[in-house]
Amino acid sequence: MYDVHGMAAFDPSRGGPGGHGHGNMDDIFAAMFGMGGMGGMGGMGGMPRRPRRSPDEEQPYKVSLEELYKGKTVKFAAEKQVVCRQCKGSGAKENVKPNNCERCKGRGLVEAYQSIGPNMARQVVIPCDHCSGSGMHYKEKDRCKKCKGKRTCKETKALELYIPPGSMQGDRIVLEGEADQLPDQAPGDLIFHLVEEPHDVFTRIGRDLSADLKVTLIEALSGFSRVVVKHLDGRGIRIDHPRGKVLRPGDVLKVPGEGMPVKKSDMKGDLYLVVKIEFPEDGWMQNDSQYDALTKLLPPPAKPIEAEEIDDVEYESGADIEQMGAHQGDPRYGNDWEDDDDEDDGAGPQCATQ
Numbered sequence: 001m002y003d004v005h006g007m008a009a010f011d012p013s014r015g016g017p018g019g020h021g022h023g024n025m026d027d028i029f030a031a032m033f034g035m036g037g038m039g040g041m042g043g044m045g046g047m048p049r050r051p052r053r054s055p056d057e058e059q060p061y062k063v064s065l066e067e068l069y070k071g072k073t074v075k076f077a078a079e080k081q082v083v084c085r086q087c088k089g090s091g092a093k094e095n096v097k098p099n100n101c102e103r104c105k106g107r108g109l110v111e112a113y114q115s116i117g118p119n120m121a122r123q124v125v126i127p128c129d130h131c132s133g134s135g136m137h138y139k140e141k142d143r144c145k146k147c148k149g150k151r152t153c154k155e156t157k158a159l160e161l162y163i164p165p166g167s168m169q170g171d172r173i174v175l176e177g178e179a180d181q182l183p184d185q186a187p188g189d190l191i192f193h194l195v196e197e198p199h200d201v202f203t204r205i206g207r208d209l210s211a212d213l214k215v216t217l218i219e220a221l222s223g224f225s226r227v228v229v230k231h232l233d234g235r236g237i238r239i240d241h242p243r244g245k246v247l248r249p250g251d252v253l254k255v256p257g258e259g260m261p262v263k264k265s266d267m268k269g270d271l272y273l274v275v276k277i278e279f280p281e282d283g284w285m286q287n288d289s290q291y292d293a294l295t296k297l298l299p300p301p302a303k304p305i306e307a308e309e310i311d312d313v314e315y316e317s318g319a320d321i322e323q324m325g326a327h328q329g330d331p332r333y334g335n336d337w338e339d340d341d342d343e344d345d346g347a348g349p350q351c352a353t354q
Contacts, residue, residue, distance in 0.1 A: 054182040061173070061192040063163060065199040069232035069260060071165035078159050078190070081152040081180040087144035089183035091134060091151040098136035104128035108135035134183065151183045161192060166207070166261040169196040201229065207269030208259045212276045213239075220247040220277050228273065231258065237271070251275040 063072065083089040092098060100106030110128045113121040127133030132150060143149030161173055171194045179188035202209045211229050223243040227236035237258065241247065252274055259269025285291055325333035 053186045054179055054188045056188040056191055057179040058191040058193060060195045061161070062195045062197055063167070064197050065202055065204060066232045067163060068167050068194075068196060069165060071167075072163040074161040074163070076159055076161065077156050078178070079154055079156050080178070081182075082155045083181045083183055084144060084147035084151055084153050086146040087151070089151045091132075091136070091144055091147060091149040092138045092142050093144060096138065096142040098138055101128060101131035101135055101137040103130040104135060106135040108133045152181060159190075163194065164263050166263040167194055168206075169194060202232065204260060206260075207262055207267075208272065209269065210272040210274060213253060213273035214276045214278055215247060216278050217280060220275070239273075247275050247277070249275060249277050 084091070087093070090098070101108075104110050108128055108131065109125050112124055112126050114124045115121050128135070131137050134151060138149055140149075144151075147153050157178075159175060159178060161175070163173060167173075173192040173194065175190040175192075177187045178190035181187045196204070202211050213228055215224065219241070223241045223245065225240045226238065228239045229237050231237055237255065239253070252272055255271040255273065257268050258271035261268050285294070
């Protein structure tokens with residue numbers, strides 16, 4: 001609009017649409033938006049045209065990590081509104097002439113007020129509830145026997161939902177044209193948003209997976225060869241860890257190509273195994289000779305710390321480090337502490353204006 005007429009599109013005195021200097025805002029909106037005059041309720045000319053497509057229907061769909069890994073096809077029965085086949089969406093018996101709806105004057109739309117706050121409302125345009133937006137009204141005896149004049153009927157249809165391997169949280173699976181039907185409009189789409197459910201073993205980020213690798217103390221020190229995790233497709237993942245290479249808590253082993261599949265390709269992400277060492281229970285050795293034998297096997301203890309004064313103290317085991325500094329008024333507790341340097345904007349001292 002602006003490209004064609006310049007500022008004249010918004011200034012009638014410059015000879016915009018609607019004549020030589022005699023245009024009005026009704027003409028401008030009609031040209032810009034395909035709307036009639038912006039008059040009030042009497043003309044109803046300011047109403048937008050009805051959409052040519054019924055609304056899409058969107059809903060979440062929960063899937064397990066196994067299903068996202070292997071892919072899944074779901075067959076289900078969906079109940080939806082379809083255009084009545086008997087009256088072809090007219091809502092009336094055959095050869096019956098409709099009357100214009102008295103409420104909307106045959107337009108199918110009415111103006112209403114919508115509350116947007118205390119003592120506040122705005123004017124909106126909605127489908128007429130008297131004629132279901134058709135603009136036509138039939139006497140009860142003239143209405144279609146199947147749809148009762150509603151123009152649509154409920155119908156159950158078998159649908160199929162395909163989730164390809166490698167799909168992710170938030171992916172949209174679209175069944176085109178499977179939303180509710182409305183007369184004189186193309187049906188919208190039925191859209192499922194995938195919601196990934198938490199998994200007991202694996203954590204997913206993008207195409208990669210991670211899992212805990214639980215090993216005993218003897219395995220961490222002397223190596224092992226065994227299945228360490230059952231994958232999402234049921235396969236066992238075997239690890240051969242050699243002797244002489246000690247595993248420590250928090251070590252990470254990366255297994256290339258054992259992550260999630262990538263959609264529409266043969267690629268896969270990686271699997272990260274985070275080492276968790278399971279230590280023996282208290283009292284697992286029975287006598288002093290076993291302790292002596294273990295002491296000879298393991299590396300010697302660290303060199304003692306020298307101090308002029310030494311206190312023998314008692315301690316409590318099983319303490320929670322998260323309670324350090326609790327209820328003591330220190331802002332550093334709970335990660336609320338900020339360094340004074342963080343508040344410096346880097347501008348440095350400012351000189352006063354002379």
